[in-house]
Amino acid sequence: MHLGHTHDGPAAVSADATRPDGTRRALRIGLGGPVGSGKTATVAALCRELRDRISIAVVTNDIYTQEDAAFLLRNAVLPPERIQAVETGACPHTAIRDDISANLEAVEDLEDAVGPLDLILVESGGDNLTATFSKGLVDAQVFVIDVAGGDDIPRKGGPGVTTADLLVINKTDLAPYVGSDLQRMARDAKEQRGELPVLFTSLTSAEGVGPVADWVRAQLAAWTA
């Protein structure tokens, strides 16, 4: 919703750090990864952990429904006006990388409607290991995989695993049941990513998202410094 205030000039084109009125825009963090790895659960847990201190909004990119947005709404992690769904025409990676225009509109609309915001989480639709976010859309990106998807994923690499600013390996509680070797995953991830951080999470407990939330806080501190 547009609140009727007028800007002197038209909106920014993409990653400009300031809004048309000269204020600093929100930090944008993208979350991508394969279907079912826990992206939406991570977004929900981050919102619960951070929302009392930080003004947050979320953009979801579903493949063919508004289901992820609906999940966040149903679980009431944020008020509905802080969650916006982007439709991706059967190609979620296109909407976050090759043609980011609909996502840029969503983040700008959220800042106009409920701003000022500190943080916007942009969640990709579940996609493949090559899906990464454009630097024109987000300032940092998190790639979420899980131990049940196979402990060879870090070894296989791909742009998501190798280049994301943070790799999250989720569902560690399932490792014994699916025969995944966490040490091997950590070793392979280190080999693929060098000094880039890797965090292991299990979101079955409320504090499970803590390390990821700490990483987000550090990104925010750097953004506002």
Place this chain on the structure above:
Amino acid sequence: MSRAALLVLADGRFPAGGHAHSGGAEPAVTQGRIRNADDLAAFCRGRLHTAGLTAAALAAAAAHGLDPLALDEAADARTPSPALRATARKLGRQMMRAARATWPSPELDALATARPRGAHQPVVLGLTARAAGLKSEDAAHWVAYETVSGPATAVVRLLSLDPFHATAVLARLAPELDDVAAQAAEAARRGIDALPAASAPLLDITAEAHAAWPVRLFAS
């Protein structure tokens, strides 16, 4: 004028949001009206000579230098479906962003300021062509092509149609694309009151229904 500028703009990879839209093909596939390449050709031909001609003329008029705000009203008057009006403005806003990054111009800035939520896409497209130094007939060609290439790409995804067959459909339509572009540019030269108002009622009706579907692959 640069002919290559038209290629840059009409490239399906031009980042202006079109990839998420099927141009009415998704409901036509679901309702069994597009099942193969022949059906796709018929669908594209129908869209081209109705909604396509109307949109091409609006774009040609904007490229010709007619008042974009008057053209935006003319586009509203020619778009009875509220869902398609919303889609046209959404895509217009996305086109504006790409246009201002690629061929910046004071005319684009002025329209972006006057219509921050987006002007109708064909109007923005025509103004973009103008900013790129293209002629009104180029803008009309661009719209005519987009009118059929969008549904063709969508049907490849929706039906797993052989992409060679889908591209052959577009190739067979090329002479008709030229005709429609010429008609559109001619109308634009005669002024805003001469712009065509052809429409496809079934596209309007199915667009309204599609906008209310809870599960769909494309935004329109």
